Amino acid sequence: MSSQTIAGAGASGDPIIEFRGVSYSAGSNGAKPILDGISLAIRSGETVVLLGKSGAGKTTLLKLVNRMLVPSSGEVFVEGQATATWDVIRLRRGIGYVIQHVGLFPHFNVRRNVTLVPSLEKWSKDRQEKRYAEVMQLVGLDPREFGKRLPNQLSGGQRQRVGVARALAADPPILLMDEPFGALDPVTRADLQKEFHELAERLGKTIVLVTHDLREALLLGSRIVLMDKGRVVADASAESFPSLAQPLVQEYVASQQTTVEDS
Amino acid sequence: MNFWQFSVSHQKEIWAATREHLTLVFIAMLIAVAIALPLGMFIVGRPRLQSIALGLANIFQTIPSLALFGFLIPIPFLGGIGTRTAVVALVLYALLPILRNTCVGLSGVDPVILEAAEAMGMTERQILFRVRVPLARSILIAGIRTSTVITIGVATIAAAIGAGGLGVFIFRGVAMVSNAVILAGAVPAALLALAADYLLGWLERRLRVG
Numbered sequence: 001m002s003s004q005t006i007a008g009a010g011a012s013g014d015p016i017i018e019f020r021g022v023s024y025s026a027g028s029n030g031a032k033p034i035l036d037g038i039s040l041a042i043r044s045g046e047t048v049v050l051l052g053k054s055g056a057g058k059t060t061l062l063k064l065v066n067r068m069l070v071p072s073s074g075e076v077f078v079e080g081q082a083t084a085t086w087d088v089i090r091l092r093r094g095i096g097y098v099i100q101h102v103g104l105f106p107h108f109n110v111r112r113n114v115t116l117v118p119s120l121e122k123w124s125k126d127r128q129e130k131r132y133a134e135v136m137q138l139v140g141l142d143p144r145e146f147g148k149r150l151p152n153q154l155s156g157g158q159r160q161r162v163g164v165a166r167a168l169a170a171d172p173p174i175l176l177m178d179e180p181f182g183a184l185d186p187v188t189r190a191d192l193q194k195e196f197h198e199l200a201e202r203l204g205k206t207i208v209l210v211t212h213d214l215r216e217a218l219l220l221g222s223r224i225v226l227m228d229k230g231r232v233v234a235d236a237s238a239e240s241f242p243s244l245a246q247p248l249v250q251e252y253v254a255s256q257q258t259t260v261e262d263s
Numbered sequence: 264m265n266f267w268q269f270s271v272s273h274q275k276e277i278w279a280a281t282r283e284h285l286t287l288v289f290i291a292m293l294i295a296v297a298i299a300l301p302l303g304m305f306i307v308g309r310p311r312l313q314s315i316a317l318g319l320a321n322i323f324q325t326i327p328s329l330a331l332f333g334f335l336i337p338i339p340f341l342g343g344i345g346t347r348t349a350v351v352a353l354v355l356y357a358l359l360p361i362l363r364n365t366c367v368g369l370s371g372v373d374p375v376i377l378e379a380a381e382a383m384g385m386t387e388r389q390i391l392f393r394v395r396v397p398l399a400r401s402i403l404i405a406g407i408r409t410s411t412v413i414t415i416g417v418a419t420i421a422a423a424i425g426a427g428g429l430g431v432f433i434f435r436g437v438a439m440v441s442n443a444v445i446l447a448g449a450v451p452a453a454l455l456a457l458a459a460d461y462l463l464g465w466l467e468r469r470l471r472v473g
Contacts, residue, residue: 089386090384095382099379103378103379107472
């Protein structure tokens with residue numbers, strides 16, 4: 001086993017994730033540009049929300065962090081080391097990943113789903129069991145009641161909670177979340193957002209979260225990065241973001257207000 | 264003499280032929296599964312290899328079975344008269360359904376689940392054996408089921424090259440123009456096929472996920 005692991009918070013003041021001039025094109029000969037010269041530094045403990053419409057490149061940017069995608073040009077650094085030079089398995093096991101459709105393993109019960117990375121990392125049974133109970137309590141599920149259930153015996157909200165528990169299981173310093181609450185009904189979504197906000201503050205992890213919902217961004221983010229057509233168009237703290245002068249920011253704020261009034 | 268009378272008076276012979284038949288099918292299926300399952304796992308996600316392998320398996324399937332037995336007779340090692348040749352021919356027939364279902368099953372796993380598995384730092388191997396195979400297992404069994412039923416039928420032709428089995432009665436009955444003798448081979452073969460289909464169908468349903 002490699003000694004290379006993600007050390008986590010408090011290592012130094014250097015960014016834990018950094019994009020340096022990153023571009024990404026899809027298609028066989030790079031025919032479809034998706035990201036265009038992104039430079040962005042994320043410090044340990046920040047909750048950065050990547051905000052933007054669909055097609056803005058948010059998910060692509062997220063997937064560059066755990067090398068699910070490789071940049072066409074430029075470099076992505078995690079803990080100061082280019083992802084291209086990381087042992088990709090070690091890199092990914094140190095980064096929690098939560099997606100909209102959760103992707104729980106339907107043939108594993110909740111316990112096995114949650115303890116997957118610890119078991120891949122060959123933790124002792126006792127340690128796995130202890131951690132399982134811990135993370136289940138963190139996400140507000142009774143470890144004993146849910147342990148033996150299969151994913152298809154859970155509600156949408158419960159499934160998403162298990163997804164978060166699974167991502168937290170090996171205690172990774174970085175958490176990547178792609179529209180984590182996007183598939184839930186509005187009431188469940190609001191509950192989970194609120195709970196997750198408290199959880200995130202308590203855990204102090206570096207979180208990069210993708211959403212198209214300004215309200216979610218303002219609730220969860222300590223910093224908001226607005227993306228459009230593969231570029232960063234605004235980057236500010238959650239407090240100062242809504243008052244930024246950029247037209248696109250104002251467009252966002254205005255449209256969000258109308259949807260609030262509508263509902 | 265009608266079918267029943269013949270069956271009763273020749274029951275020992277029929278049982279022996281049934282055992283021979285089952286042995287042929289069992290050995291052929293064992294080899295076919297041992298080839299097609301790993302091959303399928305290897306070629307999935309390699310489109311070029313996959314089309315070559317499936318194409319070849321397809322060709323074997325389209326050769327009329329009697330002709331395939333005939334073609335094999337002059338081939339050294341694999342061919343000749345008797346059981347070995349029959350097993351080779353049956354294996355060639357059995358490959359396609361298993362191979363095709365293995366490819367379809369393994370590549371048909373929900374991409375969201377595969378994405379999660381990859382992002383959690385599972386290796387290719389771990390994804391194959393802990394995610395793809397368990398999720399595709401009922402489809403894999405379905406391929407083996409189709410294959411087994413086909414093999415039980417085709418194995419009746421093995422008698423033509425001296426491999427024995429229930430086909431012996433069918434060929435003898437045809438030569439004697441006796442329905443009773445043909446049925447003494449055909450009915451047990453049909454019952455074997457139905458039983459195999461039922462058992463493997465039950466297994467397939469049991470192993471289905473979700």
